[in-house]
Amino acid sequence: MNISQRPAILIARAVFPEVVERLREHFEVETNDLDAPFTPAELVERLQGKAGMMTTGSERIDAALLAGCPQLRIVANIAVGYNNFDVAAMSAAGVLATNTPDVLTETTADFGFALLMATARRMAESERFLRDGLWNRWALDMFAGAEVHGSTLGILGMGRIGQAIARRAALGFGMPVIYHNRSRLDPQTEADLRARYVSKAELLAQADHLMLVLPYSAESHHAIGAAELACMKPSATLINIARGGIVDDGALASALRERRIAAAGLDVFEGEPGVHPDLLTVPNVVLTPHIASATLKTRRAMADLAADNLIAFFARGEALTPVNAGQLAGG
Numbered sequence: 233m234n235i236s237q238r239p240a241i242l243i244a245r246a247v248f249p250e251v252v253e254r255l256r257e258h259f260e261v262e263t264n265d266l267d268a269p270f271t272p273a274e275l276v277e278r279l280q281g282k283a284g285m286m287t288t289g290s291e292r293i294d295a296a297l298l299a300g301c302p303q304l305r306i307v308a309n310i311a312v313g314y315n316n317f318d319v320a321a322m323s324a325a326g327v328l329a330t331n332t333p334d335v336l337t338e339t340t341a342d343f344g345f346a347l348l349m350a351t352a353r354r355m356a357e358s359e360r361f362l363r364d365g366l367w368n369r370w371a372l373d374m375f376a377g378a379e380v381h382g383s384t385l386g387i388l389g390m391g392r393i394g395q396a397i398a399r400r401a402a403l404g405f406g407m408p409v410i411y412h413n414r415s416r417l418d419p420q421t422e423a424d425l426r427a428r429y430v431s432k433a434e435l436l437a438q439a440d441h442l443m444l445v446l447p448y449s450a451e452s453h454h455a456i457g458a459a460e461l462a463c464m465k466p467s468a469t470l471i472n473i474a475r476g477g478i479v480d481d482g483a484l485a486s487a488l489r490e491r492r493i494a495a496a497g498l499d500v501f502e503g504e505p506g507v508h509p510d511l512l513t514v515p516n517v518v519l520t521p522h523i524a525s526a527t528l529k530t531r532r533a534m535a536d537l538a539a540d541n542l543i544a545f546f547a548r549g550e551a552l553t554p555v556n557a558g559q560l561a562g563g
């Protein structure tokens with residue numbers, strides 16, 4: 233292909249140099265080497281003349297942006313979640329959306345389990361105590377936490393990652409697993425995972441540990457708020473590796489402070505990278521900066537899959553992991 237005919241793309245955030253080099257073999261590439269998220273107006277400006285874009289969760293793709301970028305044909309998210317996309321607006325504008333499922337499932341499930349264990353076993357709180365020089369004698373009840381093995385794990389959202397967590401819990405830790413999801417799994421999958429379907433009310437009431445793994449949408453906004461927290465066991469832990477906004481972080485901070493639940497582990501926050509100030513002052517919460525899929529191998533696989541989506545789309549009109557194929561206006 234003549235160099236001047238190559239489609240132009242924007243890589244909206246810093247991406248591994250090897251992946252950028254691979255994209256340069258196919259496209260005219262503009263990068264964001266400073267890695268500061270573009271404002272919506274900057275994004276529109278950078279997208280002039282671009283047919284494709286690679287995004288992370290920090291770029292909002294909506295009707296207003298699309299109206300200013302008529303040449304855009306595909307946006308490839310480096311994430312499995314795509315709540316930064318207004319998919320209906322993208323479909324109406326004839327713009328394909330893609331995400332990065334599967335390649336991060338096991339890594340993210342590992343992290344969910346790590347956060348559960350750190351939270352239940354009070355690892356962050358006890359490490360702060362040690363670093364602060366407060367450990368001058370051992371005590372029998374020092375940082376006594378909640379049991380993980382054998383306790384009941386509740387999973388809200390039972391997609392690929394929820395199922396990978398259920399396998400770890402049931403097979404590795406002998407935990408009874410209960411779950412709630414928009415749609416129930418088929419009986420064979422439930423049997424393989426040793427997971428029992430329950431109502432959301434039962435899930436809240438029975439879980440010793442509640443893991444959130446559902447996508448963010450208008451329906452799941454504040455799926456866990458003051459009312460839901462009040463239904464949980466006072467000894468329960470809550471883990472959110474899904475998306476900020478699924479939990480009402482202010483209500484959670486109050487519940488943690490008043491010990492209405494025992495502890496929480498949060499990897500995602502409403503309005504991140506901002507964190508609700510009350511969460512920063514309660515001791516019984518473990519806070520991590522949205523790193524559940526962050527191993528080098530997996531983050532590289534995610535970036536590679538997003539690149540492959542762009543390359544396949546421009547080479548043969550089909551992406552590998554599309555979100556709205558078949559829904560595109562004029563398609």
Ligand code: GLV
Nearest residue numbers: 310311312313525
């Ligand atoms: C990360 O949060 C993702 O959706 O991949």
